[in-house]
Every structure is written in structure tokens, then in C-alpha cells.
């Protein structure tokens with residue numbers, strides 16, 4: 001028996017970003033599958049709060065769904081940081097296999113005691129570097145650059161290790177900081193660069209691909225417990241479909257974005273596989289330190305799953 | 311119905327004397343009950359996230375800077391310098407008041423503090439020289455409200471964060487309109503005071519002007535530090551605040567030697583207290599704003615204003631008249647906090663530049679500080695000049711009209727704001 | 738009891754000055770390090786934000802105590818004393834209700850966020866929510882004491898209206914003090 005519900009879903013990114021589009025798609029799918037009985041209202045652009053705020057609203061039951069990065073979730077379940085360690089996945093196919101498989105499931109199970117239910121992994125994509133000083137073709141080029149990173153200890157360590165000055169900053173202050181040259185650059189996915197219009201204030205885009213970012217469609221445990229099994233089945237089914245939609249959309253968009261960002265005045269450069277290898281080697285100490293932080297056992301599980309795949 | 315609940319709970323509790331911060335929380339509670347989603351966590355969560363912002367850290371920093379500037383003798387030297395420069399013209403102390411207001415405005419972000427500082431120094435001088443005290447008080451009050459328009463500005467910071475608009479852009483956009491306000495005050499003062507029989511004071515010898523300039527240059531560095539620092543991207547607005555605070559501490563203690571270590575505790579406490587009062591209000595507005603979003607209140611307002619959406623100038627005019635009315639009874643910061651989440655979606659829908667809107671909105675609210683019956687700057691100038699509200703009103707109306715005239719001009723010709731803004735932003 | 742109250746006020750004031758000083762030092766050092774030494778204190782932002790939240794919530798209690806919160810007093814001041822007392826009781830009741838909600842809500846949030854580490858410093862995020870909880874306790878005490886004074890008829894005319902119309906009106910420039 002499917003009852004009538006009005007639920008709220010918040011995203012941290014603006015209207016029109018693939019993540020926000022996927023949120024709308026998810027809401028449409030749920031409405032369709034429930035015959036209009038379950039209505040999900042979508043609030044994009046952090047109108048309900050930033051990622052951390054939405055996360056605790058889910059836990060407290062005052063919001064029902066949110067889409068958030070695994071980087072933020074790592075504050076609660078450190079094991080999530082295994083995903084965005086530097087140069088972990090070679091391509092998106094690897095990421096899909098790991099996240100949709102046993103590893104992804106195990107991570108979701110670790111969320112449950114914290115009051116969160118993971119519904120699906122969507123993606124932000126591979127992260128690259130922009131700045132207004134010089135193209136980055138090798139790790140030495142990072143020397144002395146002030147680079148905004150996600151507020152995360154691991155990202156700070158990564159960029160300091162490369163010789164940059166890592167500046168953690170919340171995303172809504174980044175544009176002004178670039179404009180005022182308070183920072184030289186930042187690292188992000190192509191879709192996020194475009195959504196925030198950073199091409200207006202950054203000259204160089206270097207495809208460093210230093211890490212892969214997944215985002216999770218989350219549900220609060222209190223909201224989950226208010227729905228019956230039949231309703232949850234609809235939610236899960238819609239989540240899986242929205243995930244596929246989101247990944248397709250992100251990947252199609254990402255392909256077009258290189259050209260679009262170049263058209264809009266950015267100087268785009270590749271980083272050769274050899275130099276990416278050197279970057280990975282340079283960043284090994286960060287991987288080692290993070291391994292200690294999240295537990296060698298979990299790292300081993302993760303790595304062996306990845307190797308099995310290859 | 312939603313609008314009725316929103317206004318009823320907010321205004322009703324404010325009328326019986328509930329602090330506005332609590333009235334905003336009660337308004338949130340009323341909306342929660344109406345929406346059938348009562349949960350105490352919604353209050354605490356949004357209260358905390360409304361306060362937890364690095365951009366808003368600029369507020370305590372600029373407040374500290376203001377305390378140090380007044381106690382460290384920086385403000386006094388600005389007035390001294392202005393007197394040496396323009397005091398000898400006919401009606402000269404009036405021009406001194408406007409010049410001091412401009413410079414003080416570019417050092418501090420608060421209208422009340424500037425009015426009190428300039429008034430306390432100039433009113434006794436003007437009274438002694440035989441100026442009409444009502445009119446002089448009116449001029450100083452009308453000059454005091456330039457403070458939130460020329461950067462730094464606490465209202466711009468609050469509006470910027472609430473509306474998601476770049477604080478830097480707001481700061482750069484405020485410079486020209488702030489100077490226009492001052493220019494109109496000068497013209498108005500000339501018109502109303504030219505027939506007064508006030509003795510003209512002698513021109514200061516160049517030696518005195520030179521000495522006051524040398525003395526005041528340390529204080530004059532602050533506007534330069536803030537405006538150039540932010541424009542050239544040396545600091546973010548928050549960092550500019552901290553640099554201004556540390557710099558004025560240095561000048562007050564080391565250069566002018568008027569600020570003592572013993573004064574630091576009370577000054578910091580005063581700044582901290584004001585921060586807490588303003589920010590608790592900002593935080594409480596976060597609760598109301600969240601529920602305003604959930605209750606789709608902006609959509610209701612858009613529906614009401616629908617016929618005006620494709621006539622931006624008319625829409626602006628209607629909103630500005632509304633804000634003038636609200637401003638007669640409400641203080642600046644609460645009005646900004648209450649109206650921003652309601653109006654911003656309308657502004658975006660109508661395609662009005664949010665920075666342009668922010669400048670006019672804040673200017674309008676600043677004018678509200680000198681409109682009766684409730685006007686904080688009026689209260690302050692009454693206290694400083696020791697005259698009644700009626701007497702101030704008698705002297706202030708030409709200047710009030712000048713500000714309203716400028717506001718109307720800016721509504722009709724947005725480029726008066728946008729062209730200089732783009733120039734200051736460097737594009 | 739009175740001495741305990743005075744001590745609490747002193748502690749609050751010292752805490753506020755200390756927090757504000759620490760915020761200034763952290764952010765200023767970060768600017769100096771960035772330009773002078775091309776480095777920075779990466780936890781500067783998170784730490785100063787946490788201190789900021791504590792400063793706000795502790796200051797809110799202090800402002801409640803000395804009737805410094807912003808409000809509209811023009812209507813209440815015109816009422817006869819009996820009605821003023823009625824308004825004061827209603828105000829206190831409503832504010833106690835808000836503070837109670839804040840207490841319940843913030844405690845839940847403290848528990849939820851205690852196991853949640855801030856990204857850079859690693860400090861529990863619940864620490865920020867704890868400020869709201871401590872604030873709610875302070876508010877209940879201050880408002881409760883005020884209500885008690887009103888109910889027992891010991892509240893003077895200045896004590897009945899609990900708001901001022903501008904945040905900048907420090908006691909020395911408040912108009913009533915200047916007149």
C-alpha cells in the first residue's frame with residue numbers, strides 16, 4: 001500500500017548542474033512510479049543548507065533526501081576517503097564497478113548506524129586543476145601556487161605535498177577569491193567549474209585528473225523508517241534509474257565541456273600519462289598517511305577488489 | 311494564508327516587545343505548525359548554520375576597527391583635517407561635516423557610530439559659531455547614513471550573504487552612490503544655509519593644514535587599505551576587516567598614543583557584544599528564511615507582483631516605496647534580514663541586477679534610519695545635540711528629501727550605479 | 738546566588754574578549770603568512786568560525802541579561818504600567834518557549850554531530866552545536882529570573898521593556914542616557 005507523502009530533497013549545486021538535474025529526474029521517477037502519491041520537492045543550490053548542514057538535517061529527520069560528496073561523508077565514516085585518494089581509479093568504468101559492487105555496499109552499511117541510508121552513487125567525476133598563473137604539466141609546476149581545495153585534511157595534504165599552498169575554503173567564496181587573486185587556483189570537476197562560472201576568473205585548466213569524486217544520494221534514517229517496504233522499493237528503483245541518468249549526463253557533458261571551456265577563453269592542457277605517474281608517486285606519502293587513518297584492513301579490501309577487477 | 315501567518319506572528323510578537331531575533335524564531339515556529347512539520351531541531355540547526363559563516367566574520371572585525379578608530383584618536387584627526395581644509399568657506403562647518411562623513415564612511419561600516427562620532431565633535435563647534443543647531447544636526451544625521459553605502463559596510467555584508475551576492479561587488483558598487491549622496495548634501499546645505507548670518511572663520515595658515523595632513527595621513531590610510539586592498543584583490547572583505555582592526559590598533563597605540571592597553575578589554579567587549587546582537591539576529595533570520603523557502607513564500611509574492619515582472623523600473627519603484635514605508639518603523643539590519651529572502655527571487659525573476667538592487671535596497675534602509683517615527687540615527691543625533699526629535703525633524707527634511715530624490719534618480723537610471731561599479735571592478 | 742551570577746557574567750565577558758582576540762589573531766596571521774611566507778594556517782578558517790559561533794551565542798545571553806537585543810519598543814513604552822507588565826509576562830513566556838525548543842533541538846544536534854569530524858581540524862562538529870545548547874540554558878536562567886522579578890512585582894519601569902532599537906546604542910550613546 002503506497003501512501004501519500006511530501007518529501008524534500010536538497011542539493012549543494014545550482015539548478016541545471018547534472019547533480020541537480022538528477023535530483024529532479026529522481027523526483028519525477030518517484031512520482032511516476034507511485035502514481036503521484038509520493039511527491040519529492042527539490043531544492044537545488046544549497047537553499048536548504050550546505051552539505052554538512054543537510055547531512056545533519058537528514059540524521060535529525062528534518063529533511064528527507066540530500067546529495068552529498070563522499071569527501072564530506074568521510075568526516076563521519078572515514079572509510080569513504082578510500083574513494084577519492086589520488087589516482088585511485090583509472091577510468092569511470094572502474095569506479096562504477098567498485099561503487100555499485102560489494103565495496104560500495106559495505107560503505108553504505110557503515111552509514112546506517114550514523115542515521116543515514118545510502119541510495120545510489122552518482123558522480124562528480126575526475127577532478128582537475130585550474131589557476132591563473134601557468135599551465136600545470138608536471139608536479140613541479142604546483143610550486144608556490146595558492147590552490148583552494150575541498151575542506152578536507154587529505155586534499156590539504158595532497159596539495160601541500162605538491163609544493164602548493166593548499167587553502168581550504170567553502171565553495172561559495174571561491175569565485176570572489178579567484179577574482180581578487182586571494183587564491184591562484186583550485187581543483188574541481190569540469191561540470192563544477194562550468195556551473196560556478198570559474199572560467200570567467202581562471203586562465204589555465206590543466207587536466208591533472210588527480211582524484212575521482214563520487215556523490216551519494218542519501219536518505220535520512222528517520223525518513224526511511226517512516227516509509228513502508230513497498231514505498232522504499234519505489235524509492236530504490238527510482239534512485240538506481242536516476243543514477244544511470246546522472247552518470248550518462250555527467251559524462252556527455254564532461255566530454256563537451258573541454259571544448260566549451262576552451263571556447264570561453266581557458267587555455268586547456270593535458271597532463272601526459274608519464275607525468276600523471278610522477279604525480280601519483282609524489283603523492284604516495286599522502287596515500288600512506290590516509291591508509292593509517294582509515295585502517296590498513298579496509299585499504300587492503302579496497303585495493304584487492306580493484307586489482308581483481310583489473 | 312501563508313503571508314498572513316508570516317506577518318502576523320512576526321509583527322504581533324514584535325509589537326508586544328519581543329526582541330526581533332525571537333520574533334523571527336516564533337515566526338519560524340508558526341510556519342512549522344502551519345506546514346505540519348514541527349521539529350525543534352529545525353530551529354537549532356538553522357540558528358547555528360545562520361551564524362557559522364566565514365564571510366560574516368568581517369562584521370566583528372570592522373566593529374573592532376571602528377572602536378579602535380574612535381578611541382585611538384583617528385576619527386578626531388579626520389574632523390580636524392576637514393576643518394583645516396574647508397572650514398573657512400561661508401557655512402564652512404557644514405562642508406566639514408560632509409567631508410568628515412565621507413572619510414569616516416570609508417573607514418567604518420556603521421551609520422550610528424559615525425553619526426555619534428562626527429556629531430559629538432562638530433555640534434558643539436557649530437553651536438558656538440552660531441549655526442542653526444536643528445539644521446546642523448539634520449545635516450550630520452543625513453551625512454551619517456552614508457556610512458553603510460561607502461565601503462566597508464556591515465549592511466552590505468549581511469545582504470551579500472543573505473542574497474548570495476558578491477560582497478566585493480557590493481562594496482565597489484557602493485562607492486559612487488555614496489559620493490552622490492554627499493554631493494547632494496553639499497548642494498542642499500549650500501541652498502539652505504547661504505542666507506544665514508554665520509561669521510566666516512579665517513582660513514587656516516598652510517603650516518597648520520600641513521601639520522593636520524601629516525597627522526591625519528595615518529588615519530587616511532585606512533580607506534585606501536580597505537578599498538584598494540579589496541579592489542586589487544589583496545584581501546577578501548573579511549581579511550580587509552581584520553587588517554583594518556590591526557592597523558587602527560597600531561596607529562592608536564603606537565603612532566597617536568591615545569589608545570591604552572587598559573582600554574582594550576572594554577573596547578573588545580563592546581565590539582563583541584554588538585557582534586553578538588547583530589549576529590544572533592542574522593542567525594534567527596536563518597530560521598525564518600529556511601521556512602520561508604519551504605513554505606514557498608517568495609512564489610506567493612511573485613504571484614502578487616506578476617504584472618510588474620516585465621517592467622523592472624516600475625517593479626523597483628514599487629519595492630522602493632514599500633521599503634521606505636517599512637523603514638519608517640524598522641531598523642536597517644532587521645529589514646534587510648526579513649525582506650531579502652522574500653524579495654530576491656522576485657528580483658531574479660524580473661532580471662534586475664542583484665548588486666544594483668542591493669545598493670538601492672541598503673540605501674533605502676539607511677534612509678529609514680532618519681525617517682520618523684523610529685529612526686536610530688535620529689535618536690543618536692538628538693542625544694548628541696541635546697535637542698528634541700521635533701527640532702531635528704525641522705532641520706533634517708531638506709536633506710532627507712535630497713536622499714529620496716537621489717534614490718528616485720537611481721531607480722530611473724540604473725546606469726548611474728552600474729557604470730561606475732563596472733569601472734571599479736575593472737571591466 | 739548573586740555572587741554566582743556575577744561570576745558567571747565575568748566569565749562570559751572574559752570568554753567573549755578572548756574569543757574575539759583569538760579570531761583576530763588567527764585570521765590576521767593567515768593573511769601575513771600568505772603574503773609574507775606563502776603559507777598559511779589551514780585550520781584558521783574552521784577554528785575562527787567555531788569561535789565566532791561561540792562568541793555569538795554567549796553574547797546573546799549577555800545581551801539578554803542587559804536588555805540589549807534589538808526590538809521595537811515604541812508601542813510598549815506608551816502603554817500603562819499594568820499593560821506593560823502583561824506584555825512583559827507574555828514576552829518572557831514566548832521567549833522561554835523558544836529557548837526550550839532551542840535546548841531540545843540543539844541537544845539532539847550535539848549528539849548527532851559529536852561523531853562527525855570537521856573536515857580540517859577534525860574537531861567534532863557537535864562542538865559548534867554545543868554553543869547553542871549552552872546558550873539556551875543561559876537564556877532560560879536569564880529570562881526565568883526576569884519573569885520572576887516581573888511576577889513578584891520587583892521589576893522597575895526600565896526593567897519591563899527588554900529591547901533597544903539599534904545594536905550600536907552602547908550605554909554611553911543611548912539617547913535616554915544622554916538626555
Ligand code: NA
Pocket residue numbers: 414415416417418419420456457458459460461462463
Ligand atoms: Na562605510
Ligand code: NA
Pocket residue numbers: 637638639640677678679680681682683684685686
Ligand atoms: Na525610520
